[in-house]
Amino acid sequence: MTNEAKTKASSARRFLRGVRDGLPIGLGYLAVAFSLGITAGNVGLTAFQGFLASFLNNASAGEYAGFALIAARASYLEMALMILVTNARYLLMSTALSQRFSPDTPFFHRFLIGFNVTDEIFGLAIAQPDAIDPVYLYGAFSMSIPGWSLGTAIGILAGDVLPANVVSALSVAIFGMFLAIIIPPARRNRVVGALVLISFAASWAFAVLPLVAGLSAGTRTLILTLSISAIAAALFPVKEKEGTP
Amino acid sequence: MSENVYIYIFIMAGVSYLIRVLPLTLIRRQITSRFLRSFLYYVPYVTLAVMTFPAILGNLDAPFLEILPGLAALVVGVVLSWFGAGLFPVAAACCAAVFLLQFLT
Numbered sequence: 001m002t003n004e005a006k007t008k009a010s011s012a013r014r015f016l017r018g019v020r021d022g023l024p025i026g027l028g029y030l031a032v033a034f035s036l037g038i039t040a041g042n043v044g045l046t047a048f049q050g051f052l053a054s055f056l057n058n059a060s061a062g063e064y065a066g067f068a069l070i071a072a073r074a075s076y077l078e079m080a081l082m083i084l085v086t087n088a089r090y091l092l093m094s095t096a097l098s099q100r101f102s103p104d105t106p107f108f109h110r111f112l113i114g115f116n117v118t119d120e121i122f123g124l125a126i127a128q129p130d131a132i133d134p135v136y137l138y139g140a141f142s143m144s145i146p147g148w149s150l151g152t153a154i155g156i157l158a159g160d161v162l163p164a165n166v167v168s169a170l171s172v173a174i175f176g177m178f179l180a181i182i183i184p185p186a187r188r189n190r191v192v193g194a195l196v197l198i199s200f201a202a203s204w205a206f207a208v209l210p211l212v213a214g215l216s217a218g219t220r221t222l223i224l225t226l227s228i229s230a231i232a233a234a235l236f237p238v239k240e241k242e243g244t245p
Numbered sequence: 246m247s248e249n250v251y252i253y254i255f256i257m258a259g260v261s262y263l264i265r266v267l268p269l270t271l272i273r274r275q276i277t278s279r280f281l282r283s284f285l286y287y288v289p290y291v292t293l294a295v296m297t298f299p300a301i302l303g304n305l306d307a308p309f310l311e312i313l314p315g316l317a318a319l320v321v322g323v324v325l326s327w328f329g330a331g332l333f334p335v336a337a338a339c340c341a342a343v344f345l346l347q348f349l350t
Contacts, residue, residue: 031332110269
């Protein structure tokens with residue numbers, strides 16, 4: 001076997017290994033994106049628009065917040081700020097990933113991998129012992145991206161045909177998933193637990209109190225997220241180990 | 246609103262991409278500011294909590310019976326997540342709670 005053939009064979013194997021590790025992620029995304037699609041459908045997005053949004057964004061909380069802003073006909077600036085805040089954690093993940101590229105890896109891979117840094121893909125990437133292998137990650141992308149974008153479109157289509165009481169029941173699925181993400185760390189970490197409770201209370205207060213209740217839901221989310229997180233970061237700086245997601 | 250939706254989607258996509266690709270291409274060092282690292286660590290929990298409650302209850306001006314299914318979903322979701330149930334089971338149980346309690350209203 002020539003050297004070139006060897007490299008080809010091994011990159012096919014690395015790609016397939018990524019496909020194998022990405023398959024459960026893709027299936028999980030299909031289910032999460034389905035409930036996101038129900039929300040998108042409630043907001044009035046077509047299946048194609050939902051597909052496009054998910055294909056280009058690959059972010060559950062960010063997209064949910066974005067869809068709420070579309071429904072509220074928010075300003076474009078508000079939309080940009082909202083996505084910046086709800087996806088801010090990807091800044092940290094991408095920064096961490098930037099440390100793990102081998103100097104031998106061609107630079108253009110960073111532009112492609114940057115397209116799909118999600119919580120799960122980040123987990124997969126840092127679970128690898130060596131430097132980041134773009135081919136392996138592209139294999140995982142080939143499962144996760146279709147799962148995510150098609151799941152959203154399917155959710156929107158399903159929302160159109162299912163009875164109203166089923167759709168309103170499915171509409172809380174996204175909140176269930178958010179709870180499943182925040183409650184376990186809230187149980188383990190007292191500061192996170194207190195923050196979740198404070199966030200619930202403050203969010204409720206902002207929704208009912210005169211003056212602030214007049215602000216859009218998006219603006220309230222922005223203000224509360226920035227202020228509560230900043231105060232918490234000042235009062236309870238995390239230890240080095242926790243700071244890496 | 247159909248002409249605006251695509252602009253919204255492209256703004257979302259553009260900001261999301263920049264957030265991910267700028268650190269990958271520009272930042273070659275770890276973020277050292279402890280405040281900034283802590284802030285980025287707390288943001289996802291706070292933003293998800295803020296977006297979940299009270300939105301899960303639905304229309305807050307509605308009579309209590311109409312808020313009840315959402316309240317049940319919240320309790321079911323918190324309890325199951327507390328005991329370590331995964332994303333999908335928690336979401337399914339929340340849906341089931343709302344579906345069943347809707348018949349009361």
